[in-house]
Amino acid sequence: MVLDAFRARLGSIIGGFDAAQSHRRLRGFRASRAHVNTLIAASGETITARARWLARNNGYAANAVDAFANHVVGDGIKPSSRIADATRKEDLQKLWLAWTDEADAEGLTDFYGVQRRAAREVFLAGEVFLRIRTRRPEDRLTVPMQLQMLPSEMLPLDLNRALPGAGSIRQGIEFDGIGRRVAYHFLRRHPGDSTDPGLSGETVRVPASEVIHILDPVEAGQLRGVSRFAAAIVKLFTLDLYDDAELERKKTAAMFAMFITSPAPETALDPAEEDLEVEPGQVVRLDPGEDVTTPATPDSGSTYEPFQYRTLLQIGAALGVPYGYLTGDTARGNFSNTRIALVDFRRRISAFQHSVMVYQLCRAVWTRWMDMAVLSGAIDLPGYARDRRAHLACDWLPTRWDWIDPAKDAAAEILQIEAGLKSRSQAISERGYDAEQVDREIAAERKREAELGLDFRRPGSPAKGVGQTAAGEEPADRPEGTDAEDDEGREPRPAEEG
Incomplete structure (x- = not known):
């Protein structure tokens, strides 16, 4: 505190930066x-809990999580090996494609589904853990290896202690004397899962x-995710409260159709004999002295939508998700502005x-999978x-954006290729996609088309070469002014007139 006060005093004397x-x-x-x-360590668990609550209960938050995960993974970030031998x-x-269906230890999805779940967890909790589980031969897997996903809550943030020697445990991660990660100390059960009979803590x-x-x-130096x-x-939650208040105000206002004022009855607490119900086109007769008024409820007016729009823009900027993906509102903005936002996103x-x-997940899984496949x-x-x-x-090839x-x-x-x-x-x-695989598929299709006498190529595409025809086809008639000798490399002769 003394040092902070000294710095503040020195800054006020020297000046230079208003920000200080x-x-x-x-x-x-x-x-x-x-x-x-x-x-x-002080706030991570609370932030994660609130983020998960919003993703479960707030439509904007749920939409943002899905938009992020869908764009990061799509159909999957897929590998293309650089091994020179084509076979x-x-x-x-x-082999990899067959294993992807067996990758999830829970059996709920394939490897690309695990990627999507991992992207969701990183967006929500700031981090996620995948434990590599080596399997036995009797499990009959294509490659004896699976992945078990562990949420961030499984690694306690408050687990910190020094170890014999130069090692230490910081926020559940064990380090050696030179700062390398040696181990992770996971909880056996999720601290918030009361259905798991495992030992708590x-x-x-x-x-x-x-x-x-x-x-x-x-x-720099960050150990855990945020x-x-x-x-x-803060803005998501308070905007949610504001929307709820607006809905309640509208609902309350809609419950009152009219008020009837009557002269003071002899007994003030006597209830009315019957309520007045109003129907379309109805003519209502009132007793002498009675008066009918309608409630004047306050309205949000023209400020509600602009206020929501600006607040949602701030929320989208904080989450790194464009307004359209956050809200599903495609009416605002023209094509150029929307495209600029999408390019940045x-x-x-x-x-x-x-x-x-790719660097943290895909490369690590590929390396371990290759070792296990060979061994x-x-x-x-x-x-x-x-x-x-x-x-x-x-x-590693991500899904292309359309x-x-x-x-x-x-x-x-x-045009760029040409x-x-x-x-x-x-x-x-x-x-x-893998270019070599696509080329093999195209070659196989061209061969099949030629055998069947078909041609589904784009008009003008020189796929069959000069002089080639599909099987069973006769060569097309030659244009006038040429003869068979032209095919032997001689200059074509112009057609004779007359």
Whole structure:
């Protein structure tokens, strides 16, 4: 405190940066100097609990989570091995595809579904854990390995202690003397799951080699993740309360159709004999002295929608999700503005795909899966132990995003390929497919078409080459002015006139 006061006094004397002053505008601005690990240890569980509550009960929050996960994963971030041998590569890709259906230890989804669940958890809780479970041969899996997802609550934030030697446990993660992650101390049961009969509070040590920790760190030295909702929870919750208040006010106002004022009765507490019900076109006769009035209820007027719109824009900015994806409102904004917002959003998603999902999740799973596939004999890769790095080389292909007008995008892509600005392999990879596999499929289709005398090519595509025809077809008549000798490399002769 003394040091902070000295710094404040020195800053007021020296000046230079208004942001560091304590004048009238910033007098109440007390920013914590605590490291992010301290802040997460103090508030992480509360933030995660509130984020999960909003995702369950608030439509905007649920929409934001789904929009993020769907764009990050889509149909799946899929591998394309770089093994040069085409036959071995094809066998490897088939083995991987067969294993993806067995990847989830809970048996609820495939590997790409695990990716989507992981993306949801990172958005909601800031992190998620995948435990690699090695299986026995009698389990009859394609490759004896599965993935078990563990939510962030399974790793206690308050587990901190020094270990014999130079090691330590910080926020449930065990480190060695030079700061490497050695193990994770997970709870045996979820602290909030009362249906699990396991011992509450008991932990189990799992080696770090068996755990994949997925998080998107925002500060250097950060150990645990923080929810994407951290900057939006206050506005989301208070906007929800405001909407509820508006609905209640409207409902209450709608309950009162009219009030009838009568002269003071002899007994003030006597109830009316019957209530007056009003029907369309009805003529109502009142007793002498009675008067009918309708309630004048306050209305939100023209400020309600602009206020909601601006608040939702702030929430969308805090979550990193465009307004349209957050609300489902497609009426606001023109095409150009919407496209600009989507381009920015997709750049963010692309950065998250490659720096978090691919680097932390996909690469780790692929490496362990390849080792298990070779060791179990599921696939034969000669020289794997000698040149493991080359065999592990792999490209991860996210699902391609489609625009509103795919015809124009496809035409632009064709022009780029024809101009040499990109290759077909690059264009196919950007769509989330393996170029060699696509080429093999196209070649097989062309062969089948030729055998059946079919041709589904785009008009003008030179797929069959000069002089080639489909099986069973006769060569087309030659244009006038040419003869058979032209095919032997001689200059064509112009047709004789007359």
